[in-house]
Amino acid sequence: MTISIAFVDDDAVFCEFLSQAIQAEDGLSLHSQAVNLATGQKLFQQKPADILLVDLGLPDGSGLSLISQARKDWPHCQIMVISVFGDRANIVAAIKAGAAGYLLKGMDAKQIAQEIRVVHQGGSAISPEIAKELLRYVSGEPSGQSLGQPEPCAKLLLSPRELEVLVLANKGLTYSEVANTMGITESTVKSFVRRAYQKLQVTSKTEALYELQRSGKILD
Amino acid sequence: MNFSAQGKSWIERASSKAIYFIYLFVGLPLVLGIAYLLLPQEQAGASSVLRIEQAQRWIEPLPADAEFTQEYFAKLSQQPGNFAQAEWQTATLPSVVELDAKENLGEKPVLARAWFKFSVKPSEPASPSNPFVLYGTRAMGGPYSVWVNGQLVFANLDDWRMLWNKPIFIPIPQNTYQAGQPVEIMLALPHRATLGYALGSLYLGNQSDLMLARDTRFVLQTGLPLVSMLMIGVTGLFSLGLWARRRHDSANLWLFVMAVSLIVCNLQFTHDVAYSAIRSQWFGSLVDSAISWVFLSFFIFVQRYVGASYPKITALLAFFTALNTLLTLPIWGWQVHAILLQHYILLATYGLVMILLTWLAVSQKSKEAIIFCISIWIMLLGGLHDLSRMTSQLKPDAIFIFPYGAFVLFFVAEYLLRRRHLSLLSQVEQNNANLKQKLNEQQEQLLNQQNLLIQAREQAVLLAERTRLLRDIHDGIGSTLTATVIHLRGKNASPENAAAQVQSCLEDIRMVMDSIEPESHDLPTLFASLRRRFTDAFVAAGIQAHWQLDDIEQLQLKSSGDALHLTRIIQEIITNCLKHSQAKNFSVTTCLTQNVESQPQLKIEFTDDGQGFIAASIVAASATGRGILNVQQRVQKMHGVFEIQSKQSHGVRHGIKLPVA
Numbered sequence: 086m087t088i089s090i091a092f093v094d095d096d097a098v099f100c101e102f103l104s105q106a107i108q109a110e111d112g113l114s115l116h117s118q119a120v121n122l123a124t125g126q127k128l129f130q131q132k133p134a135d136i137l138l139v140d141l142g143l144p145d146g147s148g149l150s151l152i153s154q155a156r157k158d159w160p161h162c163q164i165m166v167i168s169v170f171g172d173r174a175n176i177v178a179a180i181k182a183g184a185a186g187y188l189l190k191g192m193d194a195k196q197i198a199q200e201i202r203v204v205h206q207g208g209s210a211i212s213p214e215i216a217k218e219l220l221r222y223v224s225g226e227p228s229g230q231s232l233g234q235p236e237p238c239a240k241l242l243l244s245p246r247e248l249e250v251l252v253l254a255n256k257g258l259t260y261s262e263v264a265n266t267m268g269i270t271e272s273t274v275k276s277f278v279r280r281a282y283q284k285l286q287v288t289s290k291t292e293a294l295y296e297l298q299r300s301g302k303i304l305d
Numbered sequence: 306m307n308f309s310a311q312g313k314s315w316i317e318r319a320s321s322k323a324i325y326f327i328y329l330f331v332g333l334p335l336v337l338g339i340a341y342l343l344l345p346q347e348q349a350g351a352s353s354v355l356r357i358e359q360a361q362r363w364i365e366p367l368p369a370d371a372e373f374t375q376e377y378f379a380k381l382s383q384q385p386g387n388f389a390q391a392e393w394q395t396a397t398l399p400s401v402v403e404l405d406a407k408e409n410l411g412e413k414p415v416l417a418r419a420w421f422k423f424s425v426k427p428s429e430p431a432s433p434s435n436p437f438v439l440y441g442t443r444a445m446g447g448p449y450s451v452w453v454n455g456q457l458v459f460a461n462l463d464d465w466r467m468l469w470n471k472p473i474f475i476p477i478p479q480n481t482y483q484a485g486q487p488v489e490i491m492l493a494l495p496h497r498a499t500l501g502y503a504l505g506s507l508y509l510g511n512q513s514d515l516m517l518a519r520d521t522r523f524v525l526q527t528g529l530p531l532v533s534m535l536m537i538g539v540t541g542l543f544s545l546g547l548w549a550r551r552r553h554d555s556a557n558l559w560l561f562v563m564a565v566s567l568i569v570c571n572l573q574f575t576h577d578v579a580y581s582a583i584r585s586q587w588f589g590s591l592v593d594s595a596i597s598w599v600f601l602s603f604f605i606f607v608q609r610y611v612g613a614s615y616p617k618i619t620a621l622l623a624f625f626t627a628l629n630t631l632l633t634l635p636i637w638g639w640q641v642h643a644i645l646l647q648h649y650i651l652l653a654t655y656g657l658v659m660i661l662l663t664w665l666a667v668s669q670k671s672k673e674a675i676i677f678c679i680s681i682w683i684m685l686l687g688g689l690h691d692l693s694r695m696t697s698q699l700k701p702d703a704i705f706i707f708p709y710g711a712f713v714l715f716f717v718a719e720y721l722l723r724r725r726h727l728s729l730l731s732q733v734e735q736n737n738a739n740l741k742q743k744l745n746e747q748q749e750q751l752l753n754q755q756n757l758l759i760q761a762r763e764q765a766v767l768l769a770e771r772t773r774l775l776r777d778i779h780d781g782i783g784s785t786l787t788a789t790v791i792h793l794r795g796k797n798a799s800p801e802n803a804a805a806q807v808q809s810c811l812e813d814i815r816m817v818m819d820s821i822e823p824e825s826h827d828l829p830t831l832f833a834s835l836r837r838r839f840t841d842a843f844v845a846a847g848i849q850a851h852w853q854l855d856d857i858e859q860l861q862l863k864s865s866g867d868a869l870h871l872t873r874i875i876q877e878i879i880t881n882c883l884k885h886s887q888a889k890n891f892s893v894t895t896c897l898t899q900n901v902e903s904q905p906q907l908k909i910e911f912t913d914d915g916q917g918f919i920a921a922s923i924v925a926a927s928a929t930g931r932g933i934l935n936v937q938q939r940v941q942k943m944h945g946v947f948e949i950q951s952k953q954s955h956g957v958r959h960g961i962k963l964p965v966a
Contacts, residue, residue, distance in 0.1 A: 170811060172818035191811045193804075213833035214819045256829070257836030257852070 088205050089116035092138035093125035093151060094167055099190055103138070106194035113198060122146040126154065133159035136201055138188060140167040141175055152182040163204050173214040180282045181289040186210050208275025209282050216254035219281055222288070223248065241288050243281055250277040336529075336709060354510035360421040362396035363388075366498070371416040373447070373497065375462055381495060382450040382460035386420055393422065399442070399701050402501030415498040419446070422491045425509050430484035431477075439490060440515040441473030442505030442522065442702045446496030449473070453481040453490050470574055470705070472522045473505075476512060505701035525704050530574045533711035537564045540718050556609035560718055563602035570595035571708045587634075593647065594630040596688070596707075600655050600681070601626045603714070607662070607677045610721065618658065625654060648692050655685060673721060680717045684710035774817060777869050781813035812838065820868065828857040828907075831868055832893070835875050839883070846883050848913070849890045856897035860907060861966045863943075870939040871963070877932045878911045878959050886915030888956060897965075904964060911959040917951040 090107055094100050107113045116134035119125040122145045137155050139148040152164050165186045166179035176187050186204040222241035253263045260271045365386045431437045448465035451458050459475045482488040496502040541564025548557035573592035601622050659681055666674030687706035694700040789806040832854055843850040882891050891913045900906045940947035945963040
């Protein structure tokens with residue numbers, strides 16, 4: 086059972102590389118692709134793909150809207166965001182919108198396939214910086230940007246295991262090190278991360294709704 | 306000094322000018338006009354009033370034991386003169402013997418009694434309720450007595466020392482004459498021979514016709530001066546009250562002194578408060594000296610009010626006033642005579658002073674000062690009038706003008722007080738408005754400054770960030786890409802190596818981007834990121850990595866640029882270890898200590914158990930050598946200490962001590 090993959094990216098070189106990588110790999114198949122937001126939105130008229138890869142920096146808008154739309158139109162599709170640097174700000178924004186993981190454009194084909202498989206199996210990748218950010222949400226600190234307004238945040242409630250995973254990830258441990266420390270498998274570690282991401286998505290949705298209510302845009 | 310009022314509305318200006326005019330050009334002439342219009346021609350119209358044009362006069366010398374005392378006059382008035390030896394002369398009325406200013410006085414005054422005899426023939430008898438009255442303007446010299454047909458009808462010595470300023474009003478008793486028969490009336494006026502006498506115009510008529518003249522004269526000679534004393538007294542008390550609260554405002558005190566002097570001075574026209582000859586002399590000298598006190602205190606008051614100061618002139622006048630007071634005390638023999646002389650000298654002195662003051666006031670264009678000068682000139686002129694006509698006994702029918710000076714001064718003082726009061730009020734309002742405006746301006750300024758400060762802070766933060774980012778890019782990505790280019794151009798160019806290097810650049814950029822937030826440079830994440838990055842490389846190189854990070858949870862580096870340095874330092878050390886050490890274990894330990902100055906310090910140690918190196922070979926221009934030098938430079942930039950120890954086959958130990966916050 087192959088994993089069908091759709092992706093939206095305006096970088097022609099990378100798109101070429103990606104489609105070749107998918108086709109070269111067993112178990113992965115190309116579902117569809119698009120080069121900008123407008124054509125990307127049309128993808129949802131087709132039947133769902135298993136994985137959706139979205140580039141945030143599209144020429145006619147941010148890919149975040151595609152992520153939210155995918156959550157609605159393709160509920161069982163898992164979304165990954167394509168990032169050049171994997172910087173925390175973009176990744177966390179994508180996670181809040183509903184992404185389950187991320188790909189770096191610098192990864193080789195094998196790494197890309199690996200990451201896709203991890204996500205397809207219900208896990209998620211994390212870095213020390215992303216873990217740090219999530220821990221801030223757990224303690225209720227605003228993730229202030231240096232010169233702008235702090236975003237509104239609600240407390241992120243995690244189970245003790247999920248929290249432990251984040252703490253160890255924040256220390257720079259690899260998945261295997263975390264698994265060894267906690268006495269679980271690596272894929273369990275990654276599924277804990279995924280659960281943490283999902284809770285973050287819910288929390289940020291609730292917060293957004295609350296903000297809209299407060300500003301009077303939604304009447305109770 | 307500028308006294309002109311600014312910013313008054315036209316109503317205020319007009320009304321203040323109007324009052325000014327009313328006071329000076331209407332009120333005063335009105336009073337003077339009434340005085341002069343009414344009196345000398347009194348009752349010219351009434352037919353029943355007979356003006357006595359002429360009388361027979363005989364000046365009877367009195368014996369040497371005569372004294373100018375009440376007891377003597379009481380006896381004298383009972384005695385008619387020795388008419389057998391009288392030499393009667395015709396004299397017109399008013400009849401005066403002028404008071405000589407220059408003649409000296411002996412020890413005892415020589416007295417004489419002037420007899421005036423005239424007869425009238427009343428056409429009809431008068432009724433008891435409206436008797437005939439002998440009315441005269443005044444009799445100066447001593448207490449007079451009146452005889453009708455040889456009978457003494459008036460010898461009242463009550464308040465006899467003030468008789469010189471009171472009209473003569475003697476009802477003729479009915480039992481002293483018969484209708485149709487001529488009536489012989491005699492008036493005896495005792496006086497000091499050397500000082501002369503003055504008898505004003507005499508009239509005979511019904512009481513009802515002459516009452517008005519008497520009452521008018523009473524009001525103008527006694528009543529109004531009393532009123533003026535009251536008014537100036539009230540003003541003086543008010544000023545004293547003001548001064549009592551504001552001692553430095555001495556103008557008010559001198560106004561009080563002037564008011565008191567005026568009251569004392571004007572007393573001479575209304576009352577004789579002494580009931581004995583001695584006290585009367587003292588009182589007399591006092592009230593006369595009071596005139597010079599009035600001028601002196603007014604002069605000082607003007608100086609204080611205006612704020613100018615003429616100490617020399619003031620001292621001179623004070624000296625003159627003191628001298629004047631002393632010399633006219635009744636302890637010297639020439640006291641009575643000096644009075645007239647003193648007045649003339651006084652007038653002359655103050656006349657000169659007034660010329661000076663007037664010139665100053667006009668040249669300064671000060672409204673208040675000009676008003677002062679006008680009022681003093683009025684008083685001086687009034688004094689001159691009184692001296693020349695009254696005190697000298699020249700014109701007994703006139704009235705004394707000088708006491709009315711108190712009214713002038715009262716109006717002037719009231720005008721000044723009101724003006725000052727109003728100007729103070731408007732000053733306060735002006736000050737309040739100014740303060741309010743200043744406050745608003747300052748508030749605005751403060752807000753502006755606050756905004757500027759906020760902006761400046763934001764700019765500073767932005768600038769620091771920009772600088773840091775530029776350095777990050779230059780040091781990390783710049784140097785790596787340069788190395789990649791060089792590698793690719795080299796003989797042993799391998800795409801894989803190049804790709805790895807470029808990937809490492811991407812990782813660098815990611816770290817830079819993640820470090821945008823200033824608070825994100827906490828030490829744990831810094832170490833964690835490096836650990837995560839190099840874990841796989843350690844595994845690939847077969848090295849066990851041990852990370853023992855104690856005490857770094859709450860620590861912060863001294864500045865945000867230090868995080869980059871530390872990252873590069875650790876990168877360099879780890880890279881060296883990966884490439885050259887061939888170690889089995891690599892450990893990183895941290896702990897918090899204190900330096901020699903008891904400042905907090907972070908100690909980091911990197912130890913491996915590899916092949917080590919000989920110190921000499923490090924110095925050689927090798928890539929490793931350059932790397933270690935770089936580390937040293939960076940540690941120095943962070944104000945830290947770096948040491949490196951190695952022995953061949955015994956591994957390498959890097960030690961770094963960094964100041965922390």
